[in-house]
Structures are given as C-alpha cells and as structure tokens.
Amino acid sequence: MEFSQHDPNLKLNRPGEPEFELYTIPSHSSWFRWDDIHETERIALKDFFDGSSISRTPKIYKEYRDFIINKYREEPSRRLTFTQIRKSLVGDVSLLHKVFNFLDKWGLINFGAASDDSKDLLEDKKLKNRIRVEEGAPIGVRAVAMPNSLKPITIPPFGVNGRAVVGETGVKLPPLASYSDIFAGLAELKRLKCANCGERCKSGCYEYSKDNYRVCVKCFKNCNYEENKSMDNFKYNDCTGNGITHGAAWTEAETLLLLESVTKHGDDWELVAQNVKTKNKLDCISKLIELPFGEFMMGSAHRGSSTGPTESMNSIKQGLSVSSEHQEITQTGDQVDEHMNESEQNGDAANQEPLAKRKRIASLSDAGSSLVKQVSRISTMVGPHITAVAADAAVTALCDEISCPREIFDGDDDYLTDESWSPTMLYESERAHQIDASEMKEKPSESETKETSTKKNDIPLTLKIRAATATALGSAAANAKLLADQEGREIEQLVAAIIEAQLQKLHCKIKHFDDLELIMDKEYAEMLDLKECIVEQRIDALQKAFIAGVSKWRV
C-alpha cells in the first residue's frame, strides 16, 4: 500500500519542504499523527490493542485507518460512506464500522464533505436537482378541511418523483387495524358520556345550561334526566365538529371567557382555568391553540396591552366571531352577496397584512356567523384564486352600494402608516402592535376607546354582522391568496425544471447530429475516393482491351 506524503495536520507548512497539500481536520483532532497510533485511538478501539486475536493487531488497525483516510482524500468533497470502503477491506464488518465511525466522529474523514443531504450514489435513478417542495401551507396559514372542523389538513406530500422530498420515506402504508385498537382506547376516553345512561354521546348531546350535566339525545327524548331540570334548560350541543376537544364541546360563552382570561392572565393557566369554570387547564390550552388566532393571542398577551383591555376584549370577540363561524350552523339565504361584498374591504386589508391580524369589532351577534360559514364553505370548495377574485368583486360592489358601513369602516387614516388602505378605528391591526410607534398607539387607543364606547351603541345589528362576516371572509381570502401564491411559485419552479430538461435534450440531440454530420462527410469523401479508384481501374481495363485488340468488349 502506498503511504501518501501529505501532511495531515492543520496549519502546518514547514518551510523548505516540498509543497504539501493541506488536509483539513478539526483542531480537536490535532493529536493525530500519520506515522503513529495515538493514545486516543488505543482507548477508543481497544479491540485492536489488547492482543486478543490475530485479526486485530495495531498493524491491521493502522492499515484500515490509513486506507480509509486515503480513500476519503481521493475526493475530499464527497462524503465517504462505510459501504464504499468495506468492500476493500478484509475483516469483520462491525469492527470496520467501528473504525469508520471513530474516524468520522473525530473529523479525520468527511470533514470537508457535504452533508448527508446530497447523496450521489444512485443518481442515475433520480434527478440531480431535486426541487424542494414544502409540505403543507406556509407558516401562519391554516387550511381546514371543512368549515365545521378546526382540524388543519396538510397537503398530501408530493415531490418530483411522486415521492415526498422533505424528510419522508417514499412508502406510505395505510394504518393497521391494530393501530385503532391501541389508540382508539385513548380516544374513547375523551368522548362524552351521558350522565343518565352512561353511554357515549356520539352525535350530539344535550347539555344542561346551569351546570355540567349532559345527556345523550336518546335520554333527552325520553326525558330521562333528573327531575329538577326542565327541558328548556337543555341546550343542544353538537359534538361531532369538535374532534379534538378533550371531552367536551366549547360553547361560545366558554370560548369568550377563555379568550378574555387569556388576555388578562396570559400564560397563567391556573387562573384561566378558574375563569373558564367548566374546563380544565389542558382543555383551555388545547382549545386556545385550535382557535385560528389562538397562538398569537398567547404571544401578544405578553406584549402588554398598551392599548388597554378594551381593545383586547374586542379583539377577543373578533376571534370569537371567527370561531363561532366554525361552530354553529344556521340557514340564511340571500344575504350571501352582501356579505361577500363586505369581505372585500377586509380582503384588501388582510392581504396586505400579516395573517395574525386582529380586527376589532364592537360587538357581535350569533346569527351572523351562519353566512360566514356558508361563504367559507363555498370558498373552500372552489379554488383559491376564484375565492380571491370573488372576494375582490364582492367588496367593490359593496363599497359602492352602502355608504354607512363605509363610514364606520373608514376612519382615521393617519395612525396606520403601512397600509395603503387603512381599516377603521374598529380594526386594530397586529402591525400597529409591531410598529413601535408608541405615541401613535396611544393616540388611537384613546380615540378608539372613546369612540368604541360611543359606536357601540350606534352600530346596528346588521352591520355588526357584516363586519363579523367580512373579517372572516377576509382572513379566508388571505389564506387562499397565500396558498395560491405558493402554488404558483411551485409551478414556476417545476416548469423551469422542465424547460431546462428539454433544453438539455435538444442540446444533446444537436450535438449528436453534428457528430453524425462529421461522419457522413468523411464517408462521403471516402466514397468519392472509391469512385475515382473504380473509374481509374475501368480506364485501365479499357486501355488494355484496346491494346489487345479486343473490339467488341463490353465493359
């Protein structure tokens, strides 16, 4: 075996000696000497040094080590893998692996190599430049399957080869039946139990409004509950939509309480749980996370309310309106258009702002959320671009026809600098928080608080409804837009890749044709030569024939 002459030590280049190639190793490995075995190696790989067997001697160790390092240095930029060297070395593969790991850990090999992500080994089967596809929606955007549920769905993983690129293996197997056995038990515990008959309330239950008493639909119908509770006091609670809520459904009042207490107490979950009396700490936390703005609420509660509790209250209510849209189902007909129109205002504003924008509305009513729900359901059924366009059109229409809400929605423009179109004093944007314009905040906060209280009484019910639905639509539109943008970008990238591949193909073909042409030219030249030869031969033959006097010789 050849021993290389390269000096493996870092930063050493003795003058007067021939120019060595610098081999970089980390400084914590500077004990390494090419010609010797260091104590570190002896300790870490003691199998070789305790004289226990013929196949493990220091000499053999040194051979392994030198070979591996040399092999790596043949091409320092690529990452040497164990499989590449084990074919060339005689010995137990586990032991070799140990040596390899040791060298790798100390940085004696693979120190300058690329990371594991760029594996080049079986590349003929895979594209060289994989396009990294991000799985799922961008940060801050939540795509929900149905307006009813709060469960976010993820885009099914897809990659260039039809396989997920980011961090997943290629095979997706369906969940096994035994999975549900083991894990269904856990889910079962969280379901509601009827207080009367003890059965699980699968589809819906009736909750007594005064305390935590729940009966299933069957028992309710049969009036099988305690005598001192009258039928009117029971409220129907639909459990199906809240798959994740632990053991109970969150009514609107509870959610409102939760949001209030979170803004007041921030992270102090004990107090929050106390305020929301019917839910325990974990439920509160999980519910808060599920809410669309829940996480941001938790964050911003810390940021201090220089804007005062009233504003946060109203922002809570806004959050509530959005959530209430998910929870309730009612039927309303043709006011959809109006609401769609309204959403344009919010759509624009929302598109320009970060998603965790909070809009403040004076107060809400429950009936309005139904439309929002319908609209959001429709918007999920069609593509995101369509929704965005529809929202645009709707809003412009609305702006034209109704002036009163416009007055309300328009307001002091001066205190929001970044937006080209400012929402009204009814809207408090997150950016207002983030812009450290404290003086601006204080001014609007005062004016806001004042005007809110006055406006509270002035704004009629329908406008409140509209405002609520508008904001909800706006956020949906923003979501959709972002998703659409992302898809657009992905498509661009893919198309670019395709075009490049095509170009390369063409390039190859052209080259091929050039080569062919060269060959053809040569062959043509040869043919000409051959032709001349033949012609000469013919002439010779004819001459000889004439000389010989053959008259009628046909050629």
Place this chain on the structure above:
Amino acid sequence: MKLPATSSFKAPVKFRIRPTADNLVPIRLDIENEGQRYKDAFTWNPSDPDSEVVVFAKKTVRDLKLPPQFTTQIAQSIQNQLTEFRSYEGQDMYTAEKIVPIKLDLRVNHTLIRDQFLWDLNNYDSDPEEFARTFCKDLAIDDPEVGPAVAFAIREQLYEIAIQSVASAREIKISKKGRRGAEHMSASKAGGNALDLMKLFRFNSSVVRKRKEWEVYEPFVDILSNEEVDVLEAREERNTR
C-alpha cells in the same frame, strides 16, 4: 446461559443465537391456506412470554385481513421455531474467533440486493440492524422494508452457523478428543465457512483487498420494474412448489 467470553479464554461458550446484545430468533413463516399464502420473516425475542405469540398472531391476521384459520397456524409455526431455538439453548458452542462470509441475495418489493461481506461471530458488539441501517442509508434506499429484511437475512445465516457449530461441538465431544484438542479442531472444523484467520491476518500480508476482488464484496442493489418483479415472483413460486 450467556457467558461473557473474554477473548483470550477460549472456553466453550453457551449457545447464543447471535453474539450481540439482544439474543433474537429469526422466524420465518410461510403458510398456505385455501389459496392464500402468507410469507413473512422477522425476529423474535425469545424471552418474551409465550402468550405474546398468540397475541401477535391475532394482530397479524387482523392487520392483514387474513382468514381466521391463519391465527392458529401462525402461532404454531412461531412456537415450533421457538422451541427449536430453545432446544439449542444451554448447549455448548465453540466459538473460537470466527469470521464467516455472509452473503445477501434477496429481493424486497422492488429492490434486489446482492452482497457479500465478513462477519465475526465472536464479536459481541455486532449488530445486524445497525449494519442494515448503514447499508440503506449509504445506498439511499427509500423502501423502509429493505432494512429489516437485510438484518433478518444476516441473522438467519448467523443462526444457521450457530446451529452448525453446536452440532459440531457435540460431535467433537462424542469423539472424545479432549478439551485442548477440541479447541484446536474447532477453529478448522466447526463451521467450514470460517476463514482461515492465520492466512488472512498474517504479518506480511495486507488487509486491503486486491482491487479485482472489490467487486465481489461490493453491494449490488437494483431497482426492478414491475414486470421483472412479476417474473421473479413467478419463478420463486415455481421453485418452492
């Protein structure tokens, strides 16, 4: 049952299915019932209680939606193999330092693997699973079923060798050569596969293989198309019948 054998002391070692941390039994199942065929291969921890076998069989039948007759057959097959393994337990097994060649020749879904390397039976730190993991990682194999299959193949071969060594140890005992002689013979007799360490690791020979031998010991991985898979499967069926 498991003696920690210090390497210098070549006393007969009790049977270990694989000289590594966990003593696992490779189980291979091939059950045919009313036209449905269930083939599987996995490792089992023999220290698990036997009740686990039935539970496992039931789960498998349910997960794969097999007809219920399979449950008993699967459980029986596993039990048989376990009992066979346990019969070897406690037997003496001579493991001098033994480096054996392990050959891989298996097909997992669409991946075809052929490989050859050396394995030391006496190395109690060796781990087929880790080897399989490195194997898959280095060769960028995406199919998650390949790793376990490779580990299983290695274990199976080690198991066979271990059984052979037990058998030969018995023979040696019977032939009454005495302890010292037995040890000497074990190196050459017990397991004809063992490489002659003296020759390989001689002082003046190199541990690095000649280049022309590199291809023999290099892993060969091939991804098959669907048609090739069908062809191979049909051939395997014919062979096993």
